[in-house]
Amino acid sequence: xxxxxxxxxxxxxxxxxxxxxxxxxxxxxxxxxxxxxxxxxxxxxxxxxxxxxxxxxxxxxxxxxxxxxxxxxxxxxxxxxxxxxxxxxxxxxxxxxxxxxxxxxxxxxx
Amino acid sequence: xxxxxxxxxxxxxxxxxxxxxxxxxxxxxxxxxxxxxxxxxxxxxxxxxxxxxxxxxxxxxxxxxxxxxxxxxxxxxxxxxxxxxxxxxxxxxxxxxxxxxxxxxxxxxxxxxxx
Numbered sequence: 195x196x197x198x199x200x201x202x203x204x205x206x207x208x209x210x211x212x213x214x215x216x217x218x219x220x221x222x223x224x225x226x227x228x229x230x231x232x233x234x235x236x237x238x239x240x241x242x243x244x245x246x247x248x249x250x251x252x253x254x255x256x257x258x259x260x261x262x263x264x265x266x267x268x269x270x271x272x273x274x275x276x277x278x279x280x281x282x283x284x285x286x287x288x289x290x291x292x293x294x295x296x297x298x299x300x301x302x303x304x
Numbered sequence: 305x306x307x308x309x310x311x312x313x314x315x316x317x318x319x320x321x322x323x324x325x326x327x328x329x330x331x332x333x334x335x336x337x338x339x340x341x342x343x344x345x346x347x348x349x350x351x352x353x354x355x356x357x358x359x360x361x362x363x364x365x366x367x368x369x370x371x372x373x374x375x376x377x378x379x380x381x382x383x384x385x386x387x388x389x390x391x392x393x394x395x396x397x398x399x400x401x402x403x404x405x406x407x408x409x410x411x412x413x414x415x416x417x418x419x
Contacts, residue, residue, distance in 0.1 A: 225404065226404065226405075226406045228406065228407060228408070230408075230410075236412070236413075237392075237394050237410040237411060237412050237413045238347075238394075238408075238410050239410070240407055240408065240409060243406075243407050282347070284406075284408075286406040289359075289360075289401070290401040290402070290403075290404060290406055291349070291352055291359070291360055291401065291406075292406050292408065294346060294347045294349075295346070296346040297346065
């Protein structure tokens with residue numbers, strides 16, 4: 195059974211701080227890794243994807259992948275109240291069908 | 305229209321009704337997905353189509369019946385539903401599974417209430 199684990203939170207950070215969201219996965223053959231943001235009552239929105247070990251930066255977001263340790267993280271710099279949402283980690287393996295984690299709730303307070 | 309659209313956005317139906325949810329993607333993708341998301345629960349994958357062939361069916365009750373007539377359209381036919389089927393039903397699309405590009409783009413969802 196392929197599993198993707200996330201701390202459900204909530205993770206609470208002050209405005210302007212760095213929010214660090216973590217995700218671990220069980221399938222060592224996993225190949226692609228995604229982060230989605232989901233506001234309450236809305237559908238998930240893709241914000242980052244990463245395929246190779248290391249860091250990938252896009253604006254205030256950085257995805258970090260460590261395949262040896264089987265974790266992927268998302269850093270949000272200069273967090274804003276508008277970043278308050280649930281962040282979903284998704285991982286694909288040989289079947290290319292994503293497995294989603296349960297999501298981490300992030301609260302950015304002014 | 306851009307992205308992934310879903311209709312209707314809200315649906316209330318009785319347990320004896322038959323209705324259909326529609327999804328359309330304008331992204332040139334070849335894989336489409338149905339997910340169910342109940343309140344405070346994680347996403348549940350229901351069905352996956354790639355290149356118009358069903359490749360995944362996650363033990364979904366037969367009262368849910370998918371249809372994918374072409375790579376741009378996906379339907380979910382509903383009949384004799386139960387109150388516990390009330391949820392947000394999400395459609396997503398991606399490049400064909402064989403491409404290895406798993407980035408999914410979601411529609412806005414259909415909020416279904418079964419009375």
